[in-house]
Amino acid sequence: MESTASWNDEWWKSMAAGRYATWIAGAWAPAVLEQNIPQSKGKWAVAPMPGGVSAENGGSSVAVTSQARNKAAAVAFAQWLNTDPAAVRSLNSDVGLFPAVKSLLDSPGFRGAAVPFFPGSKPNEVFADMSKAVRPGWQYLPYQVYANSVFKDSVGQALRPGGDLPGALGAWQDRLTSYGKEQGFTVH
Template identity: 80%
Template sequence: MSKSLVNLADYGAAGLKEKFADSAWSQVSVADGIYGIPQDSGPMAMFYRKDILDRFGAAPPSTWEEYSALAKEIRDADPSIHITYVDPGDAGTSNSLIWDFGGKPYTVGGTTDVAIDLKDDTGAKAYADTWGPLIENKLVDSTASWNEERWKSMASGKYATWLAGAWAPAVLEQNIPQSRGQWSVAPMPGGVSAENGGSSVAVTTQAKNKEASIAFAQWLNSDPEAVRSLNSEVGLFPATNLLLDNPGFRSAEVPFFPGSRPNETFADMSKAVRPGWQYLPFQVYANSVFKDSVGHALQPGGNLPGALATWQERLKAYGKEQGFTVK
């Protein structure tokens, strides 16, 4: 990466740090370099169907224990409804949940040293201890996502909650506009959060005019007018404190959630993202083989702790093959 992207620290980008949420800035800062300007972020929140929770006289669960208990209550009363779903091919959400549980399974030092611990890491174990029983007892649905069938299921009320990033309102409105007003937003169970998505703007070393490219990336993602436009016209949830701390933004009504102010929850979750998370230098590969290990365990009969250990060993082997020093 360091050979393909301009280190923006050499062009004064470090001075922008205070303008961005800590979790967003940490994702562009690698080995004392800065390789992108955060553009949007995806702090996780809990989207829930008000009509389903009202049916069971339930408030949005504030702890994972309450979440698991509500999952059982719903499933016992109506087997056609699940608390949520898991996608056996979606490494991103599992990583975000491990992060949310306090995990730090990936550690990167410099450019060649990598440590991987998906077996004994406390957050990974907490993730497995919580989601393993939910899957084993069929309290969550196991299904592929981001397809027409999943959107039909969400619109019909098959799922009581959806744990996703703050980018989700625009996606919901685009795919299931008929469910406008049925959804609301609450903090993640436990009150802490993790990033689930987000993007940044980088400059390649092949850029013909690096200074102009860097100046544009900085303006686009930190100028007040530009940032507001990315949010209001494109639907990107901001990574900049300019909006996250703005009372007008926090209190704004979002059309898909009439009568509520979801930005306040999203902004609070952004502040509640656990610090210190790192991704692997070969995270793309890690995500590509997720379905062959952990994905099998995100279905009834699966062994989630064992699958995390299998994923770990496969990632360690690959890292060594690529010349990393792996622990």
């Protein structure tokens, strides 16, 4: 079994060649797949997360910095971009972002939309349903960058043949718990 670091050219080539059976990603993944490996159109499917629960995996934001020359106009634009029905639809249909408003998320037009990269299926149905399975109050760790950086040391190693995935997940959790406490966080 080969191992390839993610998000680089070699990884995309491996994805396009069918070397990976699954990719657990967010609702933004269809646009990313289409941009990076368009030749794999029709070879992917969308499925709910195992166990029926969900979490966030990425996200976007629009921010106005303190250095902005015209803060009021910038804030007004940000509010329009994320609340105006036409703007929100455009962010979804033209850019591939997950809907920022429930009215679009729950609309039959979004849920039933044909997504050409996934011919014959309705991936938005799965994404919309799974968005309702995100646990209330879920948030990234305040030290998520650290968590991501040590993932490969435990869980990543267990993904090889003969690896102990449950044991590796437990070791990762223990490491994150210790680190969080060392940094002064209350860890439950």
